[in-house]
Structure formats: structure tokens, C-alpha cells
Amino acid sequence: MKYSHSRAGRQFLVLLLFPLLVVDLLFPLYSQPAYADSTSYPPGRSLQDIIDAAEPGDTIDLPPETYQGPVVIRTRVTLRGGGRATLINTTVDPAITILADGVTLQSINVQHDQDGKTTAIQVKANEVTLEGLAIHTGGYGIMLRDADRAKIIHNRIRWFIPQGQPAGERGNGIDLYNSHGSQIGNNEISYLRDGIYLENSRNTTVDGNKLTYLRYGIHCMYINGSKITNNVGEYNTTGAMVMGVTNVVVSGNSFAKQIRNVHSQGILLYDVRTSSITNNLVEGNRVGIYMEKSAENELRDNVALRNFIGIQLSQAAGNQFHRNGFIANVIDAEAVDSAENVMNGNYWDSFQGMDVDRDGISDIPYAINPFYQRLISRNSAYQLFFQSPGMNFLSDMFAGDKASGSVDQAPLMKLDTKAPIGAVRKDGTVMVTGWLLLFVSVITIIYLGVLRS
Structure with a gap:
């Protein structure tokens, strides 16, 4: 037929x-949900008037209009914009200031035209929820001060320059100070100074965020008992800078292509103690993992892939390194003044081991040689001789006492399957x-x- x-x-x-x-x-991905028990307002009213007229506990559905800031919320309300209500602020005051506990903002577009230390949203109350916001700011995006148990999820925060104005001083995307027990998850932040900045904010969870084109994707100072998990950072100066902390978990993160600066790192650990750094992938950075003045930490099942330096240690002692993989790095590892670290069962692809009893573990230990690092720290011009025959010969001659340095006593002959080498950053757009x-x-x-x- x-x-x-x-x-x-x-x-x-x-x-x-x-x-x-x-x-x-x-x-129906793009349909707006039908809300019950909410108050709708006719077009034309100012946003501050709408908020001031609300009773505690009210839910307000905003008409799809453009409103002028700034506004201050002093009553516990839920404010929903359906993705179509936009607040524009041209003053140095925060576009939205939240002073009441339990306030919720959902699906509102916020444009903050000022730079420097000004911020789009400032929170000075507890148990505030910020969800599904689209924030364009010349300064800071979200700033929390003395605000505990916040939930900051599914927001998009980007740097913004008003038309015809010069680029100003950028702020941080999400900035917390003395704000404990918060949840920061699944946000997308780009082109600002630091993506997520946490200082003196304990028991905080930072999970599943995407951070690009920033100075530090995640910048942590004094956040004891917190978790940094499953975040993705690319094209930043440093993926995660973790400083002055104890009992912190850094796990399941992927930090790639941090090469914008000579000091770029995937993960930077400074003065970190009794913490767990596990199952992270650091790929294509200048330094995969940099650890300084840190002790009593466990680094396990991490993969340093295609970095210039896989891991670099400076005055880091008493740490444990197990089942990590160092693959296709120009330099697998460097260590200076970093003795008494316990290294067992890591994989070093540049190391030619010997396995006589065929148990998968080399009978020859792998020692991190500090000669090259010490030499270039005294005279950086010697970097011109990197990997030259003469430099390799001198490194072997002046290896020194390996027992006092960082030595893997039982290096693996092949990569442990538990390491996250097969981790693939899923992109829904690519899959569709x-x-x-x-x-x-x-x-x-x-x-x-x-x-x-």
C-alpha cells in the first residue's frame, strides 16, 4: 500500500x-498553583500599604505588577508573587527588610540597583523562609544578621548593573553573620563576590547550590558543626574556602575549573580541625585541595582529577588520608612542614608501585617530596625548570628523611571504586x-x- x-x-x-x-x-511546569486561604489585592496599591494592612498569619498573593521599594515587613505574613510580581529598589536601603519572625517570601522578582554594602533583602528575624526568589543586585543579594533557623532555598541571585551606570562594588550572594541553624539549599548564584558567605553561624547546612563566576563559591569562617554538601562550583577563584572551623562535614561537592587566579583552589582548608572531607571531586583546578595549619581531619574517598597540583599541604599534621584518588594531575602532591599525617590506601596514578603478593596494595611506599615546593617558595623563577630532568634529579637527591614527611605506606595499585570518579553533574536541560x-x-x-x- x-x-x-x-x-x-x-x-x-x-x-x-x-x-x-x-x-x-x-x-504543567509553568502553570501557577492555585492557592487557598489567601488574600488578593486589586492592582495599583503600593506594596508597603498591602503589607501594613495585613494581619499576623495572612497569606498575600500579589497581582503581577511592578512595585517600588523599599518595604519593611513587621508582621508575620506570607508574601507570594507567583513569579510575576517584581519589586524594584533604587535607594540605598534594602529592597525588603524583614523584622518579624516566621515571614515567608515566595516567587518574587527583586531588582536592587545599588552596589557596595547595600542589599536586596535583609533579614533580622528568626524562622524566615525565602523561596523561589529571582534577585538581581548590584550589591548583596540576601543578608542575615542575628537571624536563626532561616530557610533559603531555590533562589536565583545574580549581579546586576543598571543601564548607563558603571560597575560598582559587588557584594555576596547570601551573607550570614551570627545566624545559626539555617538551611541554604538549591540556590543558583553567579557573578557576585562570594556566593555564600558564612561567619560565626553554627549548625548551618549548605546543600545542592550551584555557584559560578565568583571569588569564593562558598566562604566559611567559624561555622562549627555545619555541613557543606552536594554543591557544584565552577569558574570561581576558589570553590570552597573553609577557615577556622571544627566538626564540619564537606562531602559530595564538585569544584571544577577554578583557574582564574594563581592561588585558585578547588577546596581550601585553613585552620580546620576534627572535620570530615569526603567524596568530593576537584577537577581541572590550579590546586585541587589545599590544606594549611589543619589537624585531626579525615580526608577520604575524594578524587583530585586533572589539576595542576592534586593536593598541597603546608603545616598540616595529624590528618588521615584514606582511599583518595589522584589522577592525571601535573603534580600529584606537595607537602611542606607536614609530618605525622596518616596516609594509607590512596591511589597515585603517577606512582610506579610494586605488588609482589598481588593484594592490590603496593609493597613500596609513596612519599610526597617537598623539595620543589621549598625551592620555588624561596625563588619563584625556578618554576621554569618544573619537571625538567635536572629538577627531578635534585628532587631525588634531596628527598630527605621520608619517615618524617608525608608518606603513603600502602598506596593502591588501582583506583578504589568508592571514589567519586564517575560523578556526573546532571543538567536537566542537557538530558531533555x-x-x-x-x-x-x-x-x-x-x-x-x-x-x-
Whole structure:
């Protein structure tokens, strides 16, 4: 049986549109939810008037308008913009100041035109929720001061320059001081100074954030008992800078392409104690993991991949390194004044070990040689001779007492499968595009087959 071109074309069009109709019916991603028990206001009222008229506990659905800031919230209310209400602030005051406990802001667009130490949203109250906000700011994005148990989730924060104005001083995306027990998750922050800055803010969870084109993706100072997990940082000066902390977990993060500065690192640990750094992937950075003046920490199941220096230690003693993988780095490791670290069962791909009893562990230890690092610290011009035959010869001659340095007594002959070398940063857009391309390809093959029949 033969089909005409027009009939075949109609069948092709039906086949092409049917899956899209099914997706639209099953996944109404862009429809606005219907809220119950909320108050709607007619267009034209100022946002401050709307807030001032609310009773404690009220939920306010804003009309899809553009409002002028600044505004101050002194009553426990829920303010929802449905993704279409926009607040523009051109003053040096915060676009939104929250002074009441339990306030919730959802799906509001905030544009803050000022730079420097000014901020789009300032929180000075407890148990505040900021969710689904789109913030464009010339200064800071969200600033918390003495505000405990906040929930800051699913927000997008970017640097913004008003048209015709010069670039000013950038602030941090999310900035916490003396604000404990907060949850900061699944935010996207880019082009500001530091993505997430935490100081003197204990028991804080920073999870699943995406941080790009910043100085420090995550900057932590004195945040004891906190967790930094499952974050992705790319194209920053440093992925995560963790300083002056105890009992902190840094796990499941991916920091790649931190190469914008000669001092760029994937993870920087300074004065860190009794903390756990596990299952992280540091890839394509100048230094994968840099540790200084830190002790009694556990580094386990991390992978340093394609960095200039995989791991660099300075005055770091008494730490434990187990099942880490160092792969395709220009220099696997450097250590200066870093004795009495326990290294067992790490994989060093540049190390030629010997496994006589075939137990998967080299019978020859791997020693981190500090000669090159000490030499260039005295005269940086010697970096020109990196990996030269003469430099390698001198390194072997002046290796010194390996027993007093950092030595892996039982290096692995192959990478432990528990290390996160197979970690893939999932991008929903890429996955959807791939499936659509596959679908179009299959339909095209079917269509061409019908025309030939």
C-alpha cells in the first residue's frame, strides 16, 4: 500500500506533536498553583500599604505588577508573587527588610540597583523562609544578621548593573553573620563576590547550590558543626574556602575549573580541625585541595582529577588520608612542614608501585617530596625548570628523611571504586535536549521510510 506525501506528512506531524501534548498534560511546569486561604489585592496599591494592612498569619498573593521599594515587613505574613510580581529598589536601603519572625517570601522578582554594602533583602528575624526568589543586585543579594533557623532555598541571585551606570562594588550572594541553624539549599548564584558567605553561624547546612563566576563559591569562617554538601562550583577563584572551623562535614561537592587566579583552589582548608572531607571531586583546578595549619581531619574517598597540583599541604599534621584518588594531575602532591599525617590506601596514578603478593596494595611506599615546593617558595623563577630532568634529579637527591614527611605506606595499585570518579553533574536541560533529539531522529527515520514505501 502506498501513501501520498500529504497523508504521510500529516501522520508525521501527529507523531511529532503527540508526545509533546502528553508532556504538557502530565507536567504543567509553568502553570501557577492555585492557592487557598489567601488574600488578593486589586492592582495599583503600593506594596508597603498591602503589607501594613495585613494581619499576623495572612497569606498575600500579589497581582503581577511592578512595585517600588523599599518595604519593611513587621508582621508575620506570607508574601507570594507567583513569579510575576517584581519589586524594584533604587535607594540605598534594602529592597525588603524583614523584622518579624516566621515571614515567608515566595516567587518574587527583586531588582536592587545599588552596589557596595547595600542589599536586596535583609533579614533580622528568626524562622524566615525565602523561596523561589529571582534577585538581581548590584550589591548583596540576601543578608542575615542575628537571624536563626532561616530557610533559603531555590533562589536565583545574580549581579546586576543598571543601564548607563558603571560597575560598582559587588557584594555576596547570601551573607550570614551570627545566624545559626539555617538551611541554604538549591540556590543558583553567579557573578557576585562570594556566593555564600558564612561567619560565626553554627549548625548551618549548605546543600545542592550551584555557584559560578565568583571569588569564593562558598566562604566559611567559624561555622562549627555545619555541613557543606552536594554543591557544584565552577569558574570561581576558589570553590570552597573553609577557615577556622571544627566538626564540619564537606562531602559530595564538585569544584571544577577554578583557574582564574594563581592561588585558585578547588577546596581550601585553613585552620580546620576534627572535620570530615569526603567524596568530593576537584577537577581541572590550579590546586585541587589545599590544606594549611589543619589537624585531626579525615580526608577520604575524594578524587583530585586533572589539576595542576592534586593536593598541597603546608603545616598540616595529624590528618588521615584514606582511599583518595589522584589522577592525571601535573603534580600529584606537595607537602611542606607536614609530618605525622596518616596516609594509607590512596591511589597515585603517577606512582610506579610494586605488588609482589598481588593484594592490590603496593609493597613500596609513596612519599610526597617537598623539595620543589621549598625551592620555588624561596625563588619563584625556578618554576621554569618544573619537571625538567635536572629538577627531578635534585628532587631525588634531596628527598630527605621520608619517615618524617608525608608518606603513603600502602598506596593502591588501582583506583578504589568508592571514589567519586564517575560523578556526573546532571543538567536537566542537557538530558531533555538529548531525549528530544533522539525522538526527532526516530520520527524522521520513520517518516523517510513511509515516503519510500
